[in-house]
Amino acid sequence: MWMSWRTATEKALYADDGFYRHAGQPPRHFRTSVHVSPLFAAALHRLMPDAPQIVDVGAGDGALLAALDTDAHLLAVERAPRPPGPAERIAWAAELPEHIEGLVIANEWLDNIPVDVVELTADGPKLVLVSPNGSERLGDAPEPEDLAWLERWWPLTEVGSRAEIGRPRDEAWAGLARRVRRGVVVAADYGHTIGARPFHGSLTGYQNGRQVSPVPDGSCDITAHVALDSCAASVPGTVLITQRDALRALGVTGARPPVELARTDPPRYLRELRQAGEEGELTSRDGLGGFGWLVHSIDTCIPGAFSARIVP
Known part of the structure:
Protein backbone atom coordinates (compact mmCIF):
# COMPACT_ATOMS: atom_id res chain seq x y z
CA MET A 1 0.00 0.00 0.00
CA TRP A 2 1.55 3.30 -1.11
CA MET A 3 1.04 6.48 0.92
CA SER A 4 2.74 9.79 1.54
CA TRP A 5 5.51 9.90 4.13
CA ARG A 6 3.32 12.12 6.31
CA THR A 7 0.50 9.56 6.40
CA ALA A 8 2.87 6.62 6.77
CA THR A 9 4.77 8.27 9.64
CA GLU A 10 1.56 9.16 11.47
CA LYS A 11 0.48 5.51 11.37
CA ALA A 12 3.93 4.14 12.22
CA LEU A 13 4.41 6.39 15.24
CA TYR A 14 0.93 6.98 16.64
CA ALA A 15 -1.42 4.16 15.62
CA ASP A 16 -2.51 1.76 18.36
CA ASP A 17 0.48 -0.47 17.63
CA GLY A 18 2.78 2.42 16.70
CA PHE A 19 6.22 3.23 18.04
CA TYR A 20 5.14 5.98 20.44
CA ARG A 21 2.14 4.13 21.83
CA HIS A 22 4.33 1.66 23.69
CA ALA A 23 4.94 3.17 27.12
CA GLY A 24 8.58 3.36 28.08
CA GLN A 25 9.88 2.35 24.66
CA PRO A 26 11.29 5.57 23.11
CA PRO A 27 13.95 6.44 25.76
CA ARG A 28 15.58 3.12 24.95
CA HIS A 29 16.16 4.27 21.38
CA PHE A 30 17.63 7.75 21.75
CA ARG A 31 19.14 10.08 24.34
CA THR A 32 17.99 13.68 24.66
CA SER A 33 19.18 16.69 26.65
CA VAL A 34 16.71 15.69 29.36
CA HIS A 35 18.60 12.45 29.96
CA VAL A 36 22.04 14.08 29.85
CA GLY A 58 5.82 15.01 24.12
CA ALA A 59 6.89 14.09 27.64
CA GLY A 60 8.15 10.59 26.90
CA ASP A 61 8.91 8.97 30.25
CA GLY A 62 8.30 12.16 32.25
CA ALA A 63 11.98 12.63 33.14
CA LEU A 64 12.03 16.38 32.50
CA LEU A 65 9.20 17.17 34.91
CA ALA A 66 10.54 14.70 37.46
CA ALA A 67 13.83 16.64 37.56
CA LEU A 68 12.16 19.91 38.58
CA ASP A 69 12.13 21.18 42.15
CA THR A 70 8.95 23.23 42.15
CA ASP A 71 5.48 23.53 43.63
CA ALA A 72 4.00 24.31 40.21
CA HIS A 73 1.29 22.08 38.77
CA LEU A 74 3.09 19.61 36.48
CA LEU A 75 1.41 18.16 33.40
CA ALA A 76 2.94 15.63 31.01
CA VAL A 77 1.28 15.55 27.58
CA GLU A 78 2.03 12.28 25.82
CA ARG A 79 0.02 10.04 23.48
CA ALA A 80 1.45 6.90 25.04
CA PRO A 81 -0.09 5.60 28.28
CA ARG A 82 1.47 6.74 31.54
CA PRO A 83 4.58 4.61 32.08
CA PRO A 84 5.59 3.23 35.48
CA GLY A 85 7.85 5.53 37.41
CA PRO A 86 6.72 9.19 37.19
CA ALA A 87 5.91 10.70 40.57
CA GLU A 88 2.26 11.10 41.51
CA ARG A 89 2.74 14.88 41.49
CA ILE A 90 2.97 14.71 37.67
CA ALA A 91 -0.43 14.68 35.97
CA TRP A 92 -0.68 12.79 32.65
CA ALA A 93 -2.82 13.61 29.61
CA ALA A 94 -3.03 12.57 25.97
CA GLU A 95 -4.06 16.04 24.74
CA LEU A 96 -3.02 19.61 25.43
CA PRO A 97 -5.27 21.72 27.64
CA GLU A 98 -7.14 24.48 25.86
CA HIS A 99 -5.66 27.24 28.03
CA ILE A 100 -2.27 27.34 29.75
CA GLU A 101 -0.77 29.82 32.18
CA GLY A 102 2.86 29.11 32.86
CA LEU A 103 5.81 27.43 31.18
CA VAL A 104 5.35 25.10 28.20
CA ILE A 105 8.29 22.93 27.10
CA ALA A 106 8.40 20.92 23.88
CA ASN A 107 11.79 19.20 23.77
CA GLU A 108 12.33 17.25 20.52
CA TRP A 109 8.60 17.36 19.78
CA LEU A 110 8.45 19.23 16.47
CA ASP A 111 10.77 16.76 14.73
CA ASN A 112 8.24 13.99 15.33
CA ILE A 113 5.34 15.85 13.75
CA PRO A 114 4.98 13.96 10.44
CA VAL A 115 5.76 15.78 7.22
CA ASP A 116 5.53 15.02 3.52
CA VAL A 117 8.69 14.45 1.49
CA VAL A 118 9.05 15.82 -2.05
CA GLU A 119 11.62 15.31 -4.77
CA LEU A 120 12.31 17.70 -7.62
CA THR A 121 11.81 16.16 -11.06
CA ALA A 122 12.02 17.65 -14.54
CA VAL A 128 7.54 10.76 -2.41
CA LEU A 129 5.30 7.78 -1.64
CA VAL A 130 6.37 4.92 0.62
CA SER A 131 5.22 1.39 1.41
CA PRO A 132 5.31 -0.18 4.91
CA ASN A 133 8.62 -1.89 4.08
CA GLY A 134 10.28 1.44 3.22
CA SER A 135 10.23 1.15 -0.59
CA GLU A 136 9.59 4.46 -2.36
CA ARG A 137 8.17 5.79 -5.59
CA LEU A 138 7.11 9.22 -6.82
CA GLY A 139 3.49 10.38 -6.83
CA ASP A 140 1.63 13.52 -7.79
CA ALA A 141 2.54 17.16 -7.21
CA PRO A 142 1.97 18.56 -3.69
CA GLU A 143 -1.06 20.68 -2.87
CA PRO A 144 -0.86 24.39 -3.80
CA GLU A 145 -0.31 25.53 -0.19
CA ASP A 146 2.59 23.09 0.13
CA LEU A 147 4.10 24.29 -3.14
CA ALA A 148 3.87 27.84 -1.80
CA TRP A 149 5.64 26.77 1.40
CA LEU A 150 8.42 25.14 -0.64
CA GLU A 151 8.88 28.22 -2.77
CA ARG A 152 9.21 30.43 0.32
CA TRP A 153 11.13 28.21 2.71
CA TRP A 154 12.83 25.36 0.82
CA PRO A 155 13.16 26.13 -2.88
CA LEU A 156 14.46 23.12 -4.83
CA THR A 157 16.66 23.98 -7.80
CA GLU A 158 18.35 20.71 -8.83
CA VAL A 159 16.62 17.58 -10.11
CA GLY A 160 16.91 14.81 -7.54
CA SER A 161 17.04 17.13 -4.53
CA PRO A 168 2.52 21.00 9.74
CA ARG A 169 5.30 21.97 12.18
CA ASP A 170 4.61 25.68 11.63
CA GLU A 171 0.95 25.06 12.42
CA ALA A 172 1.81 22.97 15.48
CA TRP A 173 4.12 25.67 16.89
CA ALA A 174 1.52 28.38 16.26
CA GLY A 175 -1.21 26.23 17.81
CA LEU A 176 0.88 25.61 20.90
CA ALA A 177 1.65 29.30 21.35
CA ARG A 178 -2.03 30.22 20.99
CA ARG A 179 -2.94 28.14 24.04
CA VAL A 180 -0.71 30.13 26.37
CA ARG A 181 -2.59 33.03 27.98
CA ARG A 182 0.40 34.17 30.04
CA GLY A 183 3.78 32.55 30.18
CA VAL A 184 6.62 31.21 28.08
CA VAL A 185 6.57 28.46 25.46
CA VAL A 186 9.83 26.91 24.25
CA ALA A 187 10.56 24.22 21.69
CA ALA A 188 14.07 22.73 21.47
CA ASP A 189 14.98 20.67 18.42
CA TYR A 190 17.58 19.89 15.82
CA GLY A 191 16.94 21.78 12.64
CA HIS A 192 18.18 24.03 9.86
CA THR A 193 17.51 27.41 8.26
CA ILE A 194 17.09 28.46 4.67
CA GLY A 195 20.77 29.06 4.08
CA ALA A 196 21.70 25.48 4.93
CA ARG A 197 18.95 23.03 3.96
CA PRO A 198 20.18 19.45 3.39
CA PHE A 199 20.25 18.53 -0.33
CA HIS A 200 18.59 15.14 0.14
CA GLY A 201 16.44 16.13 3.09
CA SER A 202 16.93 14.76 6.59
CA LEU A 203 14.32 12.01 7.06
CA THR A 204 15.80 9.19 9.12
CA GLY A 205 15.07 6.57 11.76
CA TYR A 206 16.41 5.62 15.19
CA GLN A 207 16.37 2.20 16.78
CA ASN A 208 18.18 0.94 19.87
CA GLY A 209 20.37 4.01 20.04
CA ARG A 210 21.49 3.85 16.41
CA GLN A 211 20.54 5.74 13.27
CA VAL A 212 18.78 3.45 10.80
CA SER A 213 16.87 3.73 7.52
CA PRO A 214 13.35 5.01 8.16
CA VAL A 215 10.86 2.18 7.74
CA PRO A 216 7.24 3.09 8.58
CA ASP A 217 6.28 -0.22 10.19
CA GLY A 218 6.28 0.90 13.85
CA SER A 219 9.68 -0.62 14.62
CA CYS A 220 11.67 2.62 14.79
CA ASP A 221 11.39 6.31 15.44
CA ILE A 222 10.95 8.34 12.25
CA THR A 223 12.13 11.91 12.39
CA ALA A 224 13.30 14.82 10.27
CA HIS A 225 15.10 18.05 11.12
CA VAL A 226 12.92 21.11 11.66
CA ALA A 227 12.86 24.18 9.40
CA LEU A 228 13.23 26.38 12.46
CA ASP A 229 13.10 29.72 10.66
CA SER A 230 9.75 28.81 9.10
CA CYS A 231 8.32 27.82 12.50
CA ALA A 232 9.61 31.01 14.07
CA ALA A 233 7.99 33.16 11.38
CA SER A 234 4.60 31.53 12.03
CA LEU A 250 20.58 30.85 31.68
CA GLY A 251 23.81 30.14 33.58
CA VAL A 252 24.89 26.82 32.05
CA THR A 253 28.46 27.56 30.97
CA GLY A 254 30.45 24.35 31.25
CA ALA A 255 33.20 26.13 33.18
CA ARG A 256 35.58 23.74 34.94
CA PRO A 257 36.26 24.20 38.67
CA PRO A 258 39.66 25.59 39.70
CA VAL A 259 42.32 22.87 40.01
CA GLU A 260 43.21 24.14 43.50
CA LEU A 261 39.81 22.86 44.66
CA ALA A 262 41.02 19.28 44.09
CA ARG A 263 43.46 19.79 46.95
CA THR A 264 41.31 21.84 49.35
CA ASP A 265 37.92 20.12 48.81
CA PRO A 266 38.20 16.96 46.66
CA PRO A 267 34.53 15.87 46.93
CA ARG A 268 33.33 19.32 45.82
CA TYR A 269 35.89 19.36 43.02
CA LEU A 270 34.60 16.03 41.69
CA ARG A 271 30.98 17.20 41.89
CA GLU A 272 31.74 20.41 40.03
CA LEU A 273 33.90 18.59 37.48
CA ARG A 274 31.03 16.22 36.75
CA GLN A 275 28.65 19.15 36.41
CA ALA A 276 31.03 20.87 34.02
CA GLY A 277 31.09 17.73 31.89
CA GLU A 278 27.30 17.60 31.74
CA GLU A 279 27.09 21.29 30.91
CA GLY A 280 29.71 20.84 28.22
CA GLU A 281 27.67 18.09 26.56
CA LEU A 282 24.52 20.21 26.68
CA THR A 283 26.26 23.18 25.07
CA SER A 284 28.62 21.49 22.61
CA ARG A 285 28.52 23.30 19.24
CA ASP A 286 28.78 19.99 17.37
CA GLY A 287 26.16 18.25 19.47
CA LEU A 288 23.21 19.28 21.59
CA GLY A 289 24.41 22.87 21.76
CA GLY A 290 23.74 23.16 18.05
CA PHE A 291 20.02 22.55 18.57
CA GLY A 292 17.70 25.48 18.01
CA TRP A 293 15.30 26.91 20.56
CA LEU A 294 12.07 28.65 19.62
CA VAL A 295 10.97 30.84 22.53
CA HIS A 296 7.80 32.90 22.72
CA SER A 297 6.69 34.88 25.76
CA ILE A 298 3.23 36.24 26.50
CA ASP A 299 3.01 39.02 29.13
CA THR A 300 6.17 37.62 30.73
CA CYS A 301 9.73 38.97 30.84
CA ILE A 302 12.55 36.79 29.53
CA PRO A 303 16.33 37.41 29.64
CA GLY A 304 17.58 40.15 27.34
CA ALA A 305 19.81 37.70 25.47
CA PHE A 306 16.63 36.06 24.21
CA SER A 307 14.82 39.26 23.29
CA ALA A 308 17.72 40.24 21.04
CA ARG A 309 17.08 37.14 18.88
CA ILE A 310 13.46 37.84 17.97
CA VAL A 311 12.68 36.87 14.38
CA PRO A 312 11.25 39.82 12.41
Whole structure:
Protein backbone atom coordinates (compact mmCIF):
# COMPACT_ATOMS: atom_id res chain seq x y z
CA MET A 1 0.00 0.00 0.00
CA TRP A 2 1.55 3.30 -1.11
CA MET A 3 1.04 6.48 0.92
CA SER A 4 2.74 9.79 1.54
CA TRP A 5 5.51 9.90 4.13
CA ARG A 6 3.32 12.12 6.31
CA THR A 7 0.50 9.56 6.40
CA ALA A 8 2.87 6.62 6.77
CA THR A 9 4.77 8.27 9.64
CA GLU A 10 1.56 9.16 11.47
CA LYS A 11 0.48 5.51 11.37
CA ALA A 12 3.93 4.14 12.22
CA LEU A 13 4.41 6.39 15.24
CA TYR A 14 0.93 6.98 16.64
CA ALA A 15 -1.42 4.16 15.62
CA ASP A 16 -2.51 1.76 18.36
CA ASP A 17 0.48 -0.47 17.63
CA GLY A 18 2.78 2.42 16.70
CA PHE A 19 6.22 3.23 18.04
CA TYR A 20 5.14 5.98 20.44
CA ARG A 21 2.14 4.13 21.83
CA HIS A 22 4.33 1.66 23.69
CA ALA A 23 4.94 3.17 27.12
CA GLY A 24 8.58 3.36 28.08
CA GLN A 25 9.88 2.35 24.66
CA PRO A 26 11.29 5.57 23.11
CA PRO A 27 13.95 6.44 25.76
CA ARG A 28 15.58 3.12 24.95
CA HIS A 29 16.16 4.27 21.38
CA PHE A 30 17.63 7.75 21.75
CA ARG A 31 19.14 10.08 24.34
CA THR A 32 17.99 13.68 24.66
CA SER A 33 19.18 16.69 26.65
CA VAL A 34 16.71 15.69 29.36
CA HIS A 35 18.60 12.45 29.96
CA VAL A 36 22.04 14.08 29.85
CA SER A 37 21.53 16.06 33.03
CA PRO A 38 18.83 17.52 35.31
CA LEU A 39 20.61 20.84 34.70
CA PHE A 40 18.71 21.07 31.40
CA ALA A 41 15.31 21.05 33.10
CA ALA A 42 16.50 23.47 35.77
CA ALA A 43 17.74 25.92 33.11
CA LEU A 44 14.42 25.81 31.26
CA HIS A 45 12.62 26.51 34.52
CA ARG A 46 14.64 29.71 34.89
CA LEU A 47 12.79 31.09 31.86
CA MET A 48 9.78 31.41 34.18
CA PRO A 49 10.69 30.46 37.76
CA ASP A 50 7.32 31.60 39.10
CA ALA A 51 5.29 29.55 36.62
CA PRO A 52 2.09 28.27 38.29
CA GLN A 53 1.90 25.47 35.71
CA ILE A 54 4.58 23.61 33.74
CA VAL A 55 3.54 21.55 30.74
CA ASP A 56 5.89 19.12 28.99
CA VAL A 57 4.69 18.37 25.45
CA GLY A 58 5.82 15.01 24.12
CA ALA A 59 6.89 14.09 27.64
CA GLY A 60 8.15 10.59 26.90
CA ASP A 61 8.91 8.97 30.25
CA GLY A 62 8.30 12.16 32.25
CA ALA A 63 11.98 12.63 33.14
CA LEU A 64 12.03 16.38 32.50
CA LEU A 65 9.20 17.17 34.91
CA ALA A 66 10.54 14.70 37.46
CA ALA A 67 13.83 16.64 37.56
CA LEU A 68 12.16 19.91 38.58
CA ASP A 69 12.13 21.18 42.15
CA THR A 70 8.95 23.23 42.15
CA ASP A 71 5.48 23.53 43.63
CA ALA A 72 4.00 24.31 40.21
CA HIS A 73 1.29 22.08 38.77
CA LEU A 74 3.09 19.61 36.48
CA LEU A 75 1.41 18.16 33.40
CA ALA A 76 2.94 15.63 31.01
CA VAL A 77 1.28 15.55 27.58
CA GLU A 78 2.03 12.28 25.82
CA ARG A 79 0.02 10.04 23.48
CA ALA A 80 1.45 6.90 25.04
CA PRO A 81 -0.09 5.60 28.28
CA ARG A 82 1.47 6.74 31.54
CA PRO A 83 4.58 4.61 32.08
CA PRO A 84 5.59 3.23 35.48
CA GLY A 85 7.85 5.53 37.41
CA PRO A 86 6.72 9.19 37.19
CA ALA A 87 5.91 10.70 40.57
CA GLU A 88 2.26 11.10 41.51
CA ARG A 89 2.74 14.88 41.49
CA ILE A 90 2.97 14.71 37.67
CA ALA A 91 -0.43 14.68 35.97
CA TRP A 92 -0.68 12.79 32.65
CA ALA A 93 -2.82 13.61 29.61
CA ALA A 94 -3.03 12.57 25.97
CA GLU A 95 -4.06 16.04 24.74
CA LEU A 96 -3.02 19.61 25.43
CA PRO A 97 -5.27 21.72 27.64
CA GLU A 98 -7.14 24.48 25.86
CA HIS A 99 -5.66 27.24 28.03
CA ILE A 100 -2.27 27.34 29.75
CA GLU A 101 -0.77 29.82 32.18
CA GLY A 102 2.86 29.11 32.86
CA LEU A 103 5.81 27.43 31.18
CA VAL A 104 5.35 25.10 28.20
CA ILE A 105 8.29 22.93 27.10
CA ALA A 106 8.40 20.92 23.88
CA ASN A 107 11.79 19.20 23.77
CA GLU A 108 12.33 17.25 20.52
CA TRP A 109 8.60 17.36 19.78
CA LEU A 110 8.45 19.23 16.47
CA ASP A 111 10.77 16.76 14.73
CA ASN A 112 8.24 13.99 15.33
CA ILE A 113 5.34 15.85 13.75
CA PRO A 114 4.98 13.96 10.44
CA VAL A 115 5.76 15.78 7.22
CA ASP A 116 5.53 15.02 3.52
CA VAL A 117 8.69 14.45 1.49
CA VAL A 118 9.05 15.82 -2.05
CA GLU A 119 11.62 15.31 -4.77
CA LEU A 120 12.31 17.70 -7.62
CA THR A 121 11.81 16.16 -11.06
CA ALA A 122 12.02 17.65 -14.54
CA ASP A 123 8.26 18.24 -14.20
CA GLY A 124 8.50 19.98 -10.82
CA PRO A 125 8.25 18.74 -7.21
CA LYS A 126 6.55 15.38 -6.70
CA LEU A 127 5.43 13.72 -3.49
CA VAL A 128 7.54 10.76 -2.41
CA LEU A 129 5.30 7.78 -1.64
CA VAL A 130 6.37 4.92 0.62
CA SER A 131 5.22 1.39 1.41
CA PRO A 132 5.31 -0.18 4.91
CA ASN A 133 8.62 -1.89 4.08
CA GLY A 134 10.28 1.44 3.22
CA SER A 135 10.23 1.15 -0.59
CA GLU A 136 9.59 4.46 -2.36
CA ARG A 137 8.17 5.79 -5.59
CA LEU A 138 7.11 9.22 -6.82
CA GLY A 139 3.49 10.38 -6.83
CA ASP A 140 1.63 13.52 -7.79
CA ALA A 141 2.54 17.16 -7.21
CA PRO A 142 1.97 18.56 -3.69
CA GLU A 143 -1.06 20.68 -2.87
CA PRO A 144 -0.86 24.39 -3.80
CA GLU A 145 -0.31 25.53 -0.19
CA ASP A 146 2.59 23.09 0.13
CA LEU A 147 4.10 24.29 -3.14
CA ALA A 148 3.87 27.84 -1.80
CA TRP A 149 5.64 26.77 1.40
CA LEU A 150 8.42 25.14 -0.64
CA GLU A 151 8.88 28.22 -2.77
CA ARG A 152 9.21 30.43 0.32
CA TRP A 153 11.13 28.21 2.71
CA TRP A 154 12.83 25.36 0.82
CA PRO A 155 13.16 26.13 -2.88
CA LEU A 156 14.46 23.12 -4.83
CA THR A 157 16.66 23.98 -7.80
CA GLU A 158 18.35 20.71 -8.83
CA VAL A 159 16.62 17.58 -10.11
CA GLY A 160 16.91 14.81 -7.54
CA SER A 161 17.04 17.13 -4.53
CA ARG A 162 14.52 16.54 -1.74
CA ALA A 163 12.73 18.56 0.90
CA GLU A 164 10.44 17.94 3.84
CA ILE A 165 7.39 20.21 3.81
CA GLY A 166 7.44 21.86 7.23
CA ARG A 167 4.00 23.46 7.14
CA PRO A 168 2.52 21.00 9.74
CA ARG A 169 5.30 21.97 12.18
CA ASP A 170 4.61 25.68 11.63
CA GLU A 171 0.95 25.06 12.42
CA ALA A 172 1.81 22.97 15.48
CA TRP A 173 4.12 25.67 16.89
CA ALA A 174 1.52 28.38 16.26
CA GLY A 175 -1.21 26.23 17.81
CA LEU A 176 0.88 25.61 20.90
CA ALA A 177 1.65 29.30 21.35
CA ARG A 178 -2.03 30.22 20.99
CA ARG A 179 -2.94 28.14 24.04
CA VAL A 180 -0.71 30.13 26.37
CA ARG A 181 -2.59 33.03 27.98
CA ARG A 182 0.40 34.17 30.04
CA GLY A 183 3.78 32.55 30.18
CA VAL A 184 6.62 31.21 28.08
CA VAL A 185 6.57 28.46 25.46
CA VAL A 186 9.83 26.91 24.25
CA ALA A 187 10.56 24.22 21.69
CA ALA A 188 14.07 22.73 21.47
CA ASP A 189 14.98 20.67 18.42
CA TYR A 190 17.58 19.89 15.82
CA GLY A 191 16.94 21.78 12.64
CA HIS A 192 18.18 24.03 9.86
CA THR A 193 17.51 27.41 8.26
CA ILE A 194 17.09 28.46 4.67
CA GLY A 195 20.77 29.06 4.08
CA ALA A 196 21.70 25.48 4.93
CA ARG A 197 18.95 23.03 3.96
CA PRO A 198 20.18 19.45 3.39
CA PHE A 199 20.25 18.53 -0.33
CA HIS A 200 18.59 15.14 0.14
CA GLY A 201 16.44 16.13 3.09
CA SER A 202 16.93 14.76 6.59
CA LEU A 203 14.32 12.01 7.06
CA THR A 204 15.80 9.19 9.12
CA GLY A 205 15.07 6.57 11.76
CA TYR A 206 16.41 5.62 15.19
CA GLN A 207 16.37 2.20 16.78
CA ASN A 208 18.18 0.94 19.87
CA GLY A 209 20.37 4.01 20.04
CA ARG A 210 21.49 3.85 16.41
CA GLN A 211 20.54 5.74 13.27
CA VAL A 212 18.78 3.45 10.80
CA SER A 213 16.87 3.73 7.52
CA PRO A 214 13.35 5.01 8.16
CA VAL A 215 10.86 2.18 7.74
CA PRO A 216 7.24 3.09 8.58
CA ASP A 217 6.28 -0.22 10.19
CA GLY A 218 6.28 0.90 13.85
CA SER A 219 9.68 -0.62 14.62
CA CYS A 220 11.67 2.62 14.79
CA ASP A 221 11.39 6.31 15.44
CA ILE A 222 10.95 8.34 12.25
CA THR A 223 12.13 11.91 12.39
CA ALA A 224 13.30 14.82 10.27
CA HIS A 225 15.10 18.05 11.12
CA VAL A 226 12.92 21.11 11.66
CA ALA A 227 12.86 24.18 9.40
CA LEU A 228 13.23 26.38 12.46
CA ASP A 229 13.10 29.72 10.66
CA SER A 230 9.75 28.81 9.10
CA CYS A 231 8.32 27.82 12.50
CA ALA A 232 9.61 31.01 14.07
CA ALA A 233 7.99 33.16 11.38
CA SER A 234 4.60 31.53 12.03
CA VAL A 235 4.37 33.23 15.45
CA PRO A 236 5.34 36.92 15.48
CA GLY A 237 7.75 37.73 18.28
CA THR A 238 9.32 34.26 18.41
CA VAL A 239 12.97 34.08 19.43
CA LEU A 240 15.28 31.73 17.49
CA ILE A 241 18.48 30.97 19.38
CA THR A 242 20.91 28.06 19.60
CA GLN A 243 20.76 25.83 22.65
CA ARG A 244 24.37 26.76 23.42
CA ASP A 245 23.59 30.47 23.56
CA ALA A 246 20.29 29.91 25.36
CA LEU A 247 21.78 27.77 28.11
CA ARG A 248 24.72 30.11 28.57
CA ALA A 249 22.28 32.98 29.03
CA LEU A 250 20.58 30.85 31.68
CA GLY A 251 23.81 30.14 33.58
CA VAL A 252 24.89 26.82 32.05
CA THR A 253 28.46 27.56 30.97
CA GLY A 254 30.45 24.35 31.25
CA ALA A 255 33.20 26.13 33.18
CA ARG A 256 35.58 23.74 34.94
CA PRO A 257 36.26 24.20 38.67
CA PRO A 258 39.66 25.59 39.70
CA VAL A 259 42.32 22.87 40.01
CA GLU A 260 43.21 24.14 43.50
CA LEU A 261 39.81 22.86 44.66
CA ALA A 262 41.02 19.28 44.09
CA ARG A 263 43.46 19.79 46.95
CA THR A 264 41.31 21.84 49.35
CA ASP A 265 37.92 20.12 48.81
CA PRO A 266 38.20 16.96 46.66
CA PRO A 267 34.53 15.87 46.93
CA ARG A 268 33.33 19.32 45.82
CA TYR A 269 35.89 19.36 43.02
CA LEU A 270 34.60 16.03 41.69
CA ARG A 271 30.98 17.20 41.89
CA GLU A 272 31.74 20.41 40.03
CA LEU A 273 33.90 18.59 37.48
CA ARG A 274 31.03 16.22 36.75
CA GLN A 275 28.65 19.15 36.41
CA ALA A 276 31.03 20.87 34.02
CA GLY A 277 31.09 17.73 31.89
CA GLU A 278 27.30 17.60 31.74
CA GLU A 279 27.09 21.29 30.91
CA GLY A 280 29.71 20.84 28.22
CA GLU A 281 27.67 18.09 26.56
CA LEU A 282 24.52 20.21 26.68
CA THR A 283 26.26 23.18 25.07
CA SER A 284 28.62 21.49 22.61
CA ARG A 285 28.52 23.30 19.24
CA ASP A 286 28.78 19.99 17.37
CA GLY A 287 26.16 18.25 19.47
CA LEU A 288 23.21 19.28 21.59
CA GLY A 289 24.41 22.87 21.76
CA GLY A 290 23.74 23.16 18.05
CA PHE A 291 20.02 22.55 18.57
CA GLY A 292 17.70 25.48 18.01
CA TRP A 293 15.30 26.91 20.56
CA LEU A 294 12.07 28.65 19.62
CA VAL A 295 10.97 30.84 22.53
CA HIS A 296 7.80 32.90 22.72
CA SER A 297 6.69 34.88 25.76
CA ILE A 298 3.23 36.24 26.50
CA ASP A 299 3.01 39.02 29.13
CA THR A 300 6.17 37.62 30.73
CA CYS A 301 9.73 38.97 30.84
CA ILE A 302 12.55 36.79 29.53
CA PRO A 303 16.33 37.41 29.64
CA GLY A 304 17.58 40.15 27.34
CA ALA A 305 19.81 37.70 25.47
CA PHE A 306 16.63 36.06 24.21
CA SER A 307 14.82 39.26 23.29
CA ALA A 308 17.72 40.24 21.04
CA ARG A 309 17.08 37.14 18.88
CA ILE A 310 13.46 37.84 17.97
CA VAL A 311 12.68 36.87 14.38
CA PRO A 312 11.25 39.82 12.41
